[in-house]
Amino acid sequence: MKETILVKDKDIVVPGETVAQGMSFLPGRGLYRKDEKIIAQKLGMINVEGKVIKLIPLSGKYIPRVNDNVVAQVIDVLMTGWRVDINSAYSAMLTMKDATSEFIPRGADLTQYFSVGDFIVCKIVNVTSQKLVDVSMKGPGLRKLTGGRIIKVNSHKVPRVIGKEGSMVTLIKQNTGCNITIGQNGLVWIKGEPEGEIKAVQAIRLVEELAHTSGLTDRISEFFNKQGKTKKAVKGGEK
Amino acid sequence: MAYTKRFDSRKFDELRPISAKVGVIPNADGSAMFKIGKTTAYAAVYGPRDLHPKFLQNPSTGILRISYNMMPFSGHGERVRPGASRRSREIAMVTQNALLPVLDLTPYPNSVVDIFIELPQTDAGTRCAGISAAAMALADAGLEMKDLVSAVAVGRVGGTLLADLNYEEEAYKEGSTDIPVAILPNSGKVTLLQMDGFIKQEELKKVLELAKKKCEEIYEVQKKALKEKFKVQK
Numbered sequence: 373m374k375e376t377i378l379v380k381d382k383d384i385v386v387p388g389e390t391v392a393q394g395m396s397f398l399p400g401r402g403l404y405r406k407d408e409k410i411i412a413q414k415l416g417m418i419n420v421e422g423k424v425i426k427l428i429p430l431s432g433k434y435i436p437r438v439n440d441n442v443v444a445q446v447i448d449v450l451m452t453g454w455r456v457d458i459n460s461a462y463s464a465m466l467t468m469k470d471a472t473s474e475f476i477p478r479g480a481d482l483t484q485y486f487s488v489g490d491f492i493v494c495k496i497v498n499v500t501s502q503k504l505v506d507v508s509m510k511g512p513g514l515r516k517l518t519g520g521r522i523i524k525v526n527s528h529k530v531p532r533v534i535g536k537e538g539s540m541v542t543l544i545k546q547n548t549g550c551n552i553t554i555g556q557n558g559l560v561w562i563k564g565e566p567e568g569e570i571k572a573v574q575a576i577r578l579v580e581e582l583a584h585t586s587g588l589t590d591r592i593s594e595f596f597n598k599q600g601k602t603k604k605a606v607k608g609g610e611k
Numbered sequence: 612m613a614y615t616k617r618f619d620s621r622k623f624d625e626l627r628p629i630s631a632k633v634g635v636i637p638n639a640d641g642s643a644m645f646k647i648g649k650t651t652a653y654a655a656v657y658g659p660r661d662l663h664p665k666f667l668q669n670p671s672t673g674i675l676r677i678s679y680n681m682m683p684f685s686g687h688g689e690r691v692r693p694g695a696s697r698r699s700r701e702i703a704m705v706t707q708n709a710l711l712p713v714l715d716l717t718p719y720p721n722s723v724v725d726i727f728i729e730l731p732q733t734d735a736g737t738r739c740a741g742i743s744a745a746a747m748a749l750a751d752a753g754l755e756m757k758d759l760v761s762a763v764a765v766g767r768v769g770g771t772l773l774a775d776l777n778y779e780e781e782a783y784k785e786g787s788t789d790i791p792v793a794i795l796p797n798s799g800k801v802t803l804l805q806m807d808g809f810i811k812q813e814e815l816k817k818v819l820e821l822a823k824k825k826c827e828e829i830y831e832v833q834k835k836a837l838k839e840k841f842k843v844q845k
Contacts, residue, residue, distance in 0.1 A: 386837045387713070387750050388758030388797045404757075411797070413757065415750045415837055430841060432753020433640060433659060435718070461659040461673075461722040502670060502720050528753070584841055 381420045384430075384584075385412040391425055402427030417584055430584055434460040434527035434557040436496055436505045441514070443522065443555030444507065446490045449482050456492065456507060459524065459557040464505035466494060471509050491517040491561065493553055517553070520563025523573055527558035529583040533576055539589055540579060547596040548572040571599065614769030618780065619648075623773040624821055626763070626828060631744075631836035633751050641752025643836070645744035648777055649734035654744035655727045656752040659716070662723035673716030677703040678727045679741055685733045687778055702738045703728075709742050709793040709803035710749065713756045724754065735778040735789075736764045742793050742803065747833050751840070759833055761826040762793035762803060765818045767810050772818045774825045790815075792822040796830035799823060 375394025385391060391403060392410040399410045403425060412418075412427055419426040436442075436458060444456035444464060453467040468476050472485060486492060493514050494507040509515070525533060534541050534554055545552055548571045550564030562572045575592055582588055617623065627648025636642035639655035646652070662668050679702045681691045706728065716724060726748065728741040739762035746760040766773065767788040768780045781789050788808030794801055801819075810818070 384838045384841045386759060386834050387756035388795070389834070390797070402755075411757075413755045414753060416753075417841075429753050431641065431751060461661060461719055463661070503722075 377420065377425070379418050381418060382584075382586075383418045384416070385418055385427065386415055387412055391418060391427075396423060398424045400424050400426035402429060429528050431526060432528060434458070436460050436462060436464070436499050436503065437556070438496055438499055440496045440556035442494060442496060442507070442557040443517070443553060443559035443561055444492055444494055444557075445522075446486045446488055446492065449486070449488060454482065454486055456494070458496075458505065458507070459527070459555075459559050460505075462503045462505055464494075464496065464507045466492075466507050466509065470497070470507070473510065486516060491522060491559075493517060493555065493561075513553075517561050517563075520551070520561055521569055521573070523560050523562065523576065525558045525560060525576060525580045526583075527556065529580050530554060530556055530558055532583040532588060533560070533579050535589060540592065543589060543592060543596075544572050544575050547593075548575070571596075614771045614780075614783065614785075617773065619777060623771060624825070626775045626825055627777065629829065629832050631747065631832050633747055633836050633840045639748070639752075641748045641750070641754075643744045643747035643751060645740050645747065645833075647736060647740050647743075647775065649732060650736050650740045651730065651732040652737065652740035652744040653729045653731070654741065654748040655729075656724060656745070656748040656754075657727075658724040658752075659719040659722040659754075660725070662721060667723070668721040670720050671717065673719035673722040673724060675707055675711055675714060675716065676723050676725050677707045677710075677745070678725070679703040679706060679730075679738070680728065681730045681733055681737065685730050687734075702741070705803055705805065706738060706742055706745065709762065710745060710760055712800070712802050713746075713758050713760055713795060714749065715755045715757070718755070724749075724752075733778075735776055735781045736791070738762070738803075739764050739791050739793070743829055743833060747837060750837055758795040758797045759830060760793050760802060761796050761829040761833060762791065763822055763825045763829055764789055764791045765822045765825070766790050767808070767814060767818065772814060772821065774821050790818060790822070792819065792826070794823055794826040796827055 377392040389412045390409045402414045416427040416429040444458045447457045448455040458464045497508045498506040548568035550568045550572045553561040630646045632644045635644045636655045641656040742762040768783045788810045790806045793803030
């Protein structure tokens with residue numbers, strides 16, 4: 373049988389679509405082999421690297437992975453710790469031991485550390501086969517979040533919101549003067565001046581919408597330039 | 612009397628006009644609209660998410676839960692009583708059976724994937740429209756699927772074999788057989804096959820061939836709608 377690849381790099385494929393034919397290609401994540409064919413298993417974008425074909429998913433819920441930094445919300449206070457929502461199908465457990473370096477005496481009221489509704493930045497330290505998730509707050513940058521606002525983006529688009537070596541998030545920070553923390557689970561915490569926060573939210577929504585296109589950073593700087601201009605124009609009009 | 616000309620003057624093997632759109636419900640994890648003639652189905656997928664009540668949880672795999680609902684004003688004059696009925700529960704069950712073979716929910720133990728199929732406007736072929744919409748919505752939700760699922764009704768009206776019956780044909784006085792079929796378009800496997808009426812063996816074989824061909828047409832529409840969502844707009 374002829375060995376051919378039936379799609380181009382960056383093509384969108386649907387589940388069940390044949391991506392390549394022949395044994396010399398290797399199916400990566402999101403693809404499977406059936407006889408000679410390589411078939412897509414998800415809706416996503418094709419990435420060809422030599423003989424290895426990968427599928428980058430464009431949608432779907434966050435699946436907890438060890439060593440991910442996530443933004444989480446406390447949903448329950450338990451006897452020995454806290455249960456936190458990590459924007460996935462499974463909630464995570466934060467134990468007293470992992471919550472703080474302070475000594476917590478026996479029988480202490482845990483709500484003085486975190487209470488229901490609080491947002492925290494934490495790291496996933498363990499995920500079992502049954503998807504029981506443990507998180508920890510011990511590490512650089514892991515803390516309780518106060519003030520600001522939280523928005524949700526699709527977890528598969530988080531890498532684009534962060535950008536190459538953080539270029540995108542730096543761009544948004546510089547143009548809005550906001551403090552931004554992005555969790556791998558798709559929760560984004562933004563804190564700054566109200567106008568800046570709104571601008572940052574708009575920019576992140578734009579990144580999310582255009583996540584699968586190229587030249588994204590340029591588009592976003594264009595967005596900020598345009599915004600700057602209209603703002604000046606409005607100010608001029610007031611005078 | 613033989614049925615020689617269709618009420619809506621289609622060809623015997625012609626589908627009603629189809630349109631499909633993906634991502635119609637922003638709050639859902641995946642959603643799709645599938646419209647065939649005067650039948651419109653919306654499907655919204657939520658999950659995988661926490662499953663309650665707890666006794667339904669399965670520690671070895673996630674489960675699929677379907678809700679099929681015809682809206683009160685959707686039918687032919689008579690108001691459809693809102694809420695679950697014997698009929699809607701059966702259709703939800705066959706829809707689940709039609710979709711489960713392509714899904715792998717083992718990476719999501721103890722969780723649930725909910726699909727809500729709503730029909731604001733119906734003119735026969737609702738379970739097929741619902742399945743076609745649900746398959747697109749599942750793909751949009753980013754779940755692992757072996758294949759999509761395409762569904763269409765075929766049948767025999769007044770002795771004539773035809774595809775995609777509408778309500779008038781389904782209620783044809785001189786005998787009508789309605790056969791909803793769901794097919795995995797890439798492997799050709801059948802995941803739904805029901806029949807209401809009588810048909811001869813050879814006729815059934817012939818009409819199933821027709822269903823397979825028509826499902827391929829529906830598959831193309833589904834594929835196009837899914838890709839449409841990610842088109843680069845300048």
